[in-house]
Amino acid sequence: EPEVTQTPSHQVTQMGQEVILRCVPISNHLYFYWYRQILGQKVEFLVSFYNNEISEKSEIFDDQFSVERPDGSNFTLKIRSTKLEDSAMYFCASSENRGPGTSGYNEQFFGPGTRLTVL
Template identity: 90%
Template structure:
């Protein structure tokens, strides 16, 4: 089964540093997403991306965050000036289309620890 791959699997960074989380969505998918899950809490939507632009974003996705599709295969989440509360598991996801019948596939996650 095709899968979404994410790197790194775990990153430790100092508060105030910039972090880039990378994802390779499933190859024929057109819609890309980032979610996060703080330890012990719900999975939360951050942003969706289609046709090289943000389609929708949550309140969490403020100016500290940005997403980019730098080439035909990678999708990145950049977190500028990280804070302690950014420590979480970040999941990349992708789907072929949007709406019923199109499954959203998640990657295994990148665990970010801000110290």
């Protein structure tokens, strides 16, 4: 069964450093997402991405964050200057080609997550 993969599984970085979290979505999916879960808190939406553009983002997703699909398979989340409060589990997800305005809706498939620790 196809699945979303994420690398690395755990990333440790110093405050102020840039990090890039990587994801390989399911191959025929066209919508991509990032979520995060701070320890003890809810899973929170960060951003959705379709057709090489951000389609929706939350208030968390400020100028420190960016997303990119550098090639046909990878989807990345970059944090330019990490803060202590960025420590969290980051989940990538993908879904098929039916967007929210259509009558049907495809569920989002999640990767196993990258645990980011900012020291």
